[in-house]
Amino acid sequence: MAYNQTNNPLGPAKKVGSTKNDEKPGGSNAGKYDSSEGPFCGPAGGAPKGTYPVGTEKRGKSAIKLAHNAPNPMGIKKCVYKEWPVLKPKK
Numbered sequence: 379m380a381y382n383q384t385n386n387p388l389g390p391a392k393k394v395g396s397t398k399n400d401e402k403p404g405g406s407n408a409g410k411y412d413s414s415e416g417p418f419c420g421p422a423g424g425a426p427k428g429t430y431p432v433g434t435e436k437r438g439k440s441a442i443k444l445a446h447n448a449p450n451p452m453g454i455k456k457c458v459y460k461e462w463p464v465l466k467p468k469k
Contacts (some may be wrong), residue, residue: 419457424449430457438462 394451409433411418419441420429425448431440438458442465459466 417461419454419461422457423451423454425454430454432458432461435462435465438465442458 394468395433401403409428413428415431415433415437417429417433418431423430423445432441433437438461442455445451445458448454449457460468
């Protein structure tokens with residue numbers, strides 16, 4: 379049986395690592411990541427600090443896929459391509 383907020387025996391679910399920035403566009407995971415998972419491309423796209431980590435190629439790919447959630451998606455993509463040139467689309 380899956381628990382939701384009304385029948386969870388531990389009480390209502392709490393957002394882990396929540397900050398005041400998590401309500402801003404592109405900031406739903408603000409405060410979730412450790413600084414060792416960086417660098418972060420969120421600020422380049424207008425998202426809060428500590429979002430869109432690109433410390434690994436896999437995270438870089440994820441940041442590109444999720445960039446549409448940021449206020450400036452091209453800023454996220456440019457930052458990722460700077461960190462991981464291999465992810466830049468071929469012309």
